[in-house]
Amino acid sequence: MTTISAPPPTKVIEPATRVGLPSPRELWHYRDLFIQLARRDISVRYKQSAVGVLWAILQPLLLGVVFSVFLGNLADVPSGNGVEYPIFALSGMVMWLFFSSSMSLASTSTVAGAELISKVYFPRIIIPLAAVVQPAFDFIFALAIVFVAMAIYGVEVGPQILLLPLLMPTALAVALGLGLWLSALHVKYRDVQIVVPFIVMVGLFITPIIYPFDLVPDDLQPLYALNPMVGVLELYRWMLFASSSWPGSIVLIPLVAGAVLLVGGAIFFQRAERSFADVI
Numbered sequence: 001m002t003t004i005s006a007p008p009p010t011k012v013i014e015p016a017t018r019v020g021l022p023s024p025r026e027l028w029h030y031r032d033l034f035i036q037l038a039r040r041d042i043s044v045r046y047k048q049s050a051v052g053v054l055w056a057i058l059q060p061l062l063l064g065v066v067f068s069v070f071l072g073n074l075a076d077v078p079s080g081n082g083v084e085y086p087i088f089a090l091s092g093m094v095m096w097l098f099f100s101s102s103m104s105l106a107s108t109s110t111v112a113g114a115e116l117i118s119k120v121y122f123p124r125i126i127i128p129l130a131a132v133v134q135p136a137f138d139f140i141f142a143l144a145i146v147f148v149a150m151a152i153y154g155v156e157v158g159p160q161i162l163l164l165p166l167l168m169p170t171a172l173a174v175a176l177g178l179g180l181w182l183s184a185l186h187v188k189y190r191d192v193q194i195v196v197p198f199i200v201m202v203g204l205f206i207t208p209i210i211y212p213f214d215l216v217p218d219d220l221q222p223l224y225a226l227n228p229m230v231g232v233l234e235l236y237r238w239m240l241f242a243s244s245s246w247p248g249s250i251v252l253i254p255l256v257a258g259a260v261l262l263v264g265g266a267i268f269f270q271r272a273e274r275s276f277a278d279v280i
Contacts, residue, residue, distance in 0.1 A: 021266050022125050030122050037113075037130035041105075045134050056138035057145050060097055064090035067210045080212025082243030083155050091146050092209035095236050098139035099175045099229060100200045105131040106179025107196050110276065111186050117276050124273040125266065128183045132176055139168070146240070158242035167236055170254050174228045177261025184265075184272035208233050213247075225250040228257035 027034075046053050064086060071077040072085030079088035109131035110117070110124065117124060150157070186192035207229045208216075216224050224230060231254040234247035 026123055034126045034130050038133035041134040056141040060093040060142050063093045077211050080214045081237055081241050083241050084153050087153055089210055094142040096209045098135055099171055101135035102132040102175035103179045104196050107182035110183045125269055128179055156242040160239045164239045170258050171232045173258030173262045177265040180265030180269045184269045187276055228254040
């Protein structure tokens with residue numbers, strides 16, 4: 001007598017039908033994929049390159065030197081924080097490179113992961129989330145150079161330096177929030193890859209990175225401060241330099257903007273990801 005065995009059970013994985021924020025439970029279920037993607041990016045950055053981790057240090061250091069020569073010495077631009085201009089420029093470039101790299105990598109990550117997206121289902125938002133891990137490591141290495149330079153120049157730090165780790169999530173929320181919006185748009189509109197470098201270039205000049213916030217005319221400061229990275233930079237330097245004064249209410253702008261951009265970007269990405277495999 002022949003026994004017919006029952007077919008093995010089949011598990012069908014489908015994306016959530018609701019449109020809203022990504023499910024934390026689902027993201028936790030795919031945590032191993034997030035770790036593997038982040039580990040891959042870090043490996044490519046540090047192991048499979050000629051310069052490796054030194055590039056995370058050399059890039060802000062060389063840019064800081066260039067701005068110090070042309071703006072600090074030739075143009076005599078003040079720092080406005082009671083510190084030497086080279087330290088002012090170096091610290092600003094370290095934070096700006098962290099923000100711009102995080103936003104840029106997140107915005108292009110979905111299209112870069114097209115092969116994976118077209119083959120298997122997983123929460124697509126994991127890709128841009130993993131993309132911002134590598135810039136965070138760059139920021140940590142570069143920040144160490146800022147502390148070394150501050151020690152060489154004799155720049156004092158205050159007790160507020162202990163609050164510095166709390167600032168990184170705020171800057172990351174702004175960068176990732178913008179990155180999620182741009183990443184979802186990039187799937188349908190490939191012009192995004194042209195727009196992002198332009199945003200970074202313009203942002204370098206409308207953010208107090210290589211010049212102090214005090215140089216902006218008083219009547220334009222409220223409008224200028226709507227750029228969330230203005231509050232991030234001012235709060236960042238207040239935490240770094242004991243001679244810096246409290247930036248005031250403008251620190252609320254990046255907190256609110258970061259939350260709005262991140263939540264709005266996650267919802268928009270969640271809504272758009274259902275058609276990624278068809279379009280990408």
